[in-house]
Amino acid sequence: MAISFDKAFGVHPHAMLIRSQRAEVLASNIANADTPGYKAKDIDFASALKAAKSGQMRGNSLTRTHADHLSASTQLSSSETKFRVPNQPDTGDGNDVDVQVERNLYTQNSIEYQASLSFMNSKISGLKKALGGQGA
Template sequence: MAISFDKAFGVHPHAMLIRSQRAELLATNIANADTPGYKAKDIDFASALKAAKSNQQGGNSMVRTDAKHIAGGSRFVGSPEMFRTPNQADTGDGNSVDIQVERNLYVQNSLEYQASLQFMSSKISGLKKALGSQGA
């Protein structure tokens, strides 16, 4: 019986990739908190996950330029970056980063990443146990 990792892990691998990209974006926002004219960016997690799930089912196809090339493709499309609507009035330098909001979002994103990682770890542990008992 074949193991379907897509069914076993669900959306968690895709969620971890999106959360990783989001962490980089939030860290960039924090690093540019004092940069004049910098606009805070974020990722719409729900739409990025929806795109990743539809990609998982359909897959991306690569253009083959020769019949001897192996068909391939990726299963993940980059997340759409969006500018965040500022919560505070413009301070005069055009920067829209609210450092407290960015830090809170970074911590929340990190906790959600850790939750997916813990889920994946327990699933892998369960699969290893199941495979170990099959050989006995």
């Protein structure tokens, strides 16, 4: 009987990839908080996850050398990265980054990434026990 990693891990591998890319976008917002004209961006997590689960991601992709191999790619399409509606009025330089909001979103994203990582670790541990014949 073959082990289906898609069934075993569920949505978590896709979620971790998107959360990783979202962390980069949020970090870029924080880094550009003082850049005149910079507009805060974010990733629409729901649509990005839907695209990832349906295999519509693009960018770096792995070469399939056998029909049974899974296809994979590592980048979101640009439609999932959007400009955020500003929470604060324009300060005169065109920059709409609110550093406190960005830090809070970054922290929340990090916690959600860690939750998926913990889930994946427990699933892998369970699979190793099952393959090794050890009792749970």
